[in-house]
Amino acid sequence: xxxxxxxxxxxxxxxxxxxxxxxxxxxxxxxxxxxxxxxxxxxxxxxxxxxxxxxxxxxxxxxxxxxxxxxxxxxxxxxxxxxxxxxxxxxxxxxxxxxxxxxxxxxxxxxxxxxxxxxxxxxxxxxxxxxxxxxxxxxxxxxxxxxxxxxxxxxxxxxxxxxxxxxxxxxxxxxxxxxxxxxxxxxxxxxxxxxxxxxxxxxxxxxxxxxxxxxxxxxxxxxxxxxxxxxxxxxxxxxxxxxxxxxxxxxxxxxxxxxxxxxxxxxxxxxxxxxxxxxxxxxxxxxxxxxxxxxxxxxxxxxxxxxxxxxxxxxxxxxxxxxxxxxxxxxxxxxxxxxxxxxxxxxxxxxxxxxxxxxxxxxxxxxxxxxxxxxxxxxxxxxxxxxxxxxxxxxxxxxxxxxxxxxxxxxxxxxxxxxxxxxxxxxxxxxxxxxxxxxxxxxxxxxxxxxxxxxxxxxxxxxxxxxxxxxxxxxxxxxxxxxxxxxxxxxxxxxxxxxxxxxxxxxxxxxxxxxxxxxxxxxxxxxxxxxxxxxxx
Numbered sequence: 001x002x003x004x005x006x007x008x009x010x011x012x013x014x015x016x017x018x019x020x021x022x023x024x025x026x027x028x029x030x031x032x033x034x035x036x037x038x039x040x041x042x043x044x045x046x047x048x049x050x051x052x053x054x055x056x057x058x059x060x061x062x063x064x065x066x067x068x069x070x071x072x073x074x075x076x077x078x079x080x081x082x083x084x085x086x087x088x089x090x091x092x093x094x095x096x097x098x099x100x101x102x103x104x105x106x107x108x109x110x111x112x113x114x115x116x117x118x119x120x121x122x123x124x125x126x127x128x129x130x131x132x133x134x135x136x137x138x139x140x141x142x143x144x145x146x147x148x149x150x151x152x153x154x155x156x157x158x159x160x161x162x163x164x165x166x167x168x169x170x171x172x173x174x175x176x177x178x179x180x181x182x183x184x185x186x187x188x189x190x191x192x193x194x195x196x197x198x199x200x201x202x203x204x205x206x207x208x209x210x211x212x213x214x215x216x217x218x219x220x221x222x223x224x225x226x227x228x229x230x231x232x233x234x235x236x237x238x239x240x241x242x243x244x245x246x247x248x249x250x251x252x253x254x255x256x257x258x259x260x261x262x263x264x265x266x267x268x269x270x271x272x273x274x275x276x277x278x279x280x281x282x283x284x285x286x287x288x289x290x291x292x293x294x295x296x297x298x299x300x301x302x303x304x305x306x307x308x309x310x311x312x313x314x315x316x317x318x319x320x321x322x323x324x325x326x327x328x329x330x331x332x333x334x335x336x337x338x339x340x341x342x343x344x345x346x347x348x349x350x351x352x353x354x355x356x357x358x359x360x361x362x363x364x365x366x367x368x369x370x371x372x373x374x375x376x377x378x379x380x381x382x383x384x385x386x387x388x389x390x391x392x393x394x395x396x397x398x399x400x401x402x403x404x405x406x407x408x409x410x411x412x413x414x415x416x417x418x419x420x421x422x423x424x425x426x427x428x429x430x431x432x433x434x435x436x437x438x439x440x441x442x443x444x445x446x447x448x449x450x451x452x453x454x455x456x457x458x459x460x461x462x463x464x465x466x467x468x469x470x471x472x473x474x475x476x477x478x479x480x481x482x483x484x485x486x487x488x489x490x491x492x493x494x495x496x497x498x499x500x501x502x503x504x505x506x507x508x509x510x511x512x513x514x515x516x517x518x519x520x521x522x523x524x525x526x527x528x529x530x531x532x533x534x535x536x537x
Contacts (some may be wrong), residue, residue, distance in 0.1 A: 003493075005227065005262070005263060006043040006150055006222065006228070006229065006252065006263065006264050007043065007227060007228040007229075008040075008042050008043070008248075008266070009042065009043040009229065009230040009231075010034070010036050010041045010043065010044050010230075010232065010233070011045040011072075011206075011231070012032060012236055012281070013029050013033065013044065013046050013229055014046065014047045014055075014072050015232060015236075015237050015242055016233065017236075017239055018082060019045070019236045019238060023054075024284070026054050026057040026058050027060045027285050028069030029046065029054070030061060031284065031386055032233070032280075032284065032496050033046065033058075033067075033069075034063075034065075035281075036067065036094045036233070036277075037063075037066055037067045037271065038528075039249075039274070040264070040267060041245070042068060042264075043067060043069075043098065044065065044069055045069050045070045045072050045100060046058050046072075046094075046096070047059070047072060047075070048293060049071050049090050050073075050090025050093075051090075051091065052311060056090075059071060059094040062095070063110065063511045064171070068098045068099050069098070070099065071092075071094040071096040071099050071100075072100050072101075072102070073090070073099065073102075074087065074101055075088075075089050075101050075103040075125055075127075075128040075129075076124050076126060076127060076430065078120045078123075081130050082127045084131070085383035088128060088131070092131075092132070096137070097137060097138060098138040098140060099132045099140070100142055100143075100319075101139070101140070101144065102144050103124065103128070103141060103160070104121055104144055104145070104160070105145060105146045105149045105157045105160035105161060106144070106145035106146070106149030106152060106518030107152065108148065108149070108152060109144070109145055120383045121160070121480075122324060123282045125141065125160060125163045125167070125197075126164075126166075127167075127484045129141055129168055130166035130167045132168075132171075133167065133168035138168060138170045139169045139170055140169075140171040140172075140451075141166060141173065141401075142172060142173045142175055142206060143157075143160055143164070143174055144162050145175065145186065146161065146177075147174065147178070147186065147189055148178060148180070148181075148251065151189075154192070158196050160223055162197070165197075167307035167377070169202075170332065171202060172202060173199055173228065173230060174189075174190065174206070174303065176206070176209065176214075177205045177206075177208065178207075178210065179209055179211060179214065179218060179400060180216075181207075183216045183217050183219075183220035184220070186205070186207070186217045186221050186224070187223055187283055188224075190220075190225060191225065194224070197226075200224075200225030200227055200400045200484040201301060202227075202228065203221075203228065204226055204230055205217070205221035205222070205228070205229055206242075207221075207243045208228040208239065208243075209242065210239055210240045210242065211243045214231075214244070215239070215243050216248045217243070218248060222262065222352075223257075224364030225360075225440045226381045229248060230243070231243035231245040231248055232245060233239065233245055233246055234245065234246055234278055234290070235247070235283055235521035236430070244294075244356045245276075246278045247293060249264070249274065250271060250327050253268060253271055254322050254326065268326065272326065274295065274296055274327045275295070275328035276328055277415055278293070278296040279296070280333075284315065290310065295327045297321075299332070299383075300329075301330065301331045301382075303319055303331070318358065325434065326374065331350075334349075338464055341362055342423075344362055344366055345384075348390055350385045351383070351386075351390070353391070353396075355374070359394075364393045365393045367387070367462045369389065375492070375512060376485040376492040376494050376512040377494065378496070379510065381508050382510035383507055383508060384509040384527055384529075384530035385508075385509045385511075385523070385526045386468060387530060388526055388533075392476050393525070398529075398532075398536070400529055401431060401433045401465060403428070403430055404462075404523060405428075405429065405437065406429065406457065406460070407427045408424060408453040408457060408517055409427065410424045410425075411422070411423050411424075411425070423443070423444055423474075424442065424455070425441070425442050426443075426452040426453065426456035426459070428443055428460040428461050428463075432466035432467060432468065433467060435466060437464050437465070438439040439461070439462075439463040440460055441459035441460040441463055442456060442459075443455040444493070452526075454480065454516075454517065454520040454521075455510065456474070457517065457521055458477055461521075461525070463525055464529070465528070470476065470493075471535045474502030474503075475500075475501050475528070476500055477497060477498075477499055478499060478500045479497065479498035480495070480496075480497050481495070481496045482494070482516060483496075491510060493513060493516045494510065494511075494512050494515070494519065495512075495519040495520045495522075495523050496508055496510050496523065497511075497518065497523045497524060497527055499527045501531060506531055507531075509523040510523055510526070
């Protein structure tokens, strides 16, 4: 049986931008579009030209992409022609080869939200789609609230999508705008639409994740016959988000029946860049990746229980549904007080340390890890600190430098306008190969804002490490997490810092103390030593 073509439509730059707290710049939109194009999606919806300066500027870039660049807008307004509607004109003026217009398909929304007659709404759909087609553009019609509309008034909902189809729309996209439909409902209604005369290869699906089923609903629509899926990277979107293409794409390429049923524009080779693309988006948004995200999350292939790790050592398929590398991810064997020797050996192997199962250092490492965790440490993600402990017990440890002392001061004052101001300064004294080196640093950024005492410490520590300075020049702090592990006046603070270097390597280290500055500095020292150790080979 020959495969059918399934088209992928990305709306990260438009619908994804509806996410609370997300606002892309024009350059960020360009970077995301380049990544999407390299992945192999078929359509990239760049935004709503004319709605805001950023979207208009993005279309002015006139990016040359293999994907079909698409402008988004709405059907013309009642009482004017498609040719004389300035909102529709702005969308057309973006010059894209495809135009996607949203229109009402739920009678309640037509009469209540738009305040027009049902017939006028159908006229708006027909005239708008016909206008796009007459201009030689590919027309897409997003039938807003279609599934709710169908359940309320199936005759009118079908009239709306039939009108768009007959006017020449290449794609009629059925939208679960409120995200409340069940997969079985989606599949049943899609089959009804196909039975009404719109073939599946002219239908798309657009779902929202308000019941945590956007991906399932999209796949149910594919099962029922639609041949276009709309979604976003990492499931961005307003409220609970849209269907996540970072989950849908690998499922379509790796899972039956989709492997045998459909093909997309994404190759298995391109799929290996999916995790990096997902995390690049989070970097642009300046937010932490969701570790539990399917396929691309840092914990998607993490095996904490000792029983699991033992089986993974024998055959990874015992607890993994796909090989992590096919989506550009990697297997993680965390260390914790639940771990056994199987976890430990696998974690050591991942760190490049092949240790025999009868090595007497193994139980010592395990006991030391468990003793430290009883004090508030956590090594699930702090691989740098874990590796330092392991190497110490294996007789492979290197300190590279010793910290003689450090000090942090915070000065607070009011400026001439009466605003409260602060400035942190740190002094770190280290000994490298018998030489004492004193470094001082402030935490002020270019605008004179105080970045805090930990920032000052990090700057001072990285300022001069003598013979090792060149090895840490490309090291930067990318994340800083603080957790109070005990309450009350005897509270213990756990700090986990994550660093990155010029090679793209990321690693984390942990520190624990009743004093947040001391905990932070402990983690910083471990992070720097790990970098020196890895670079030394």
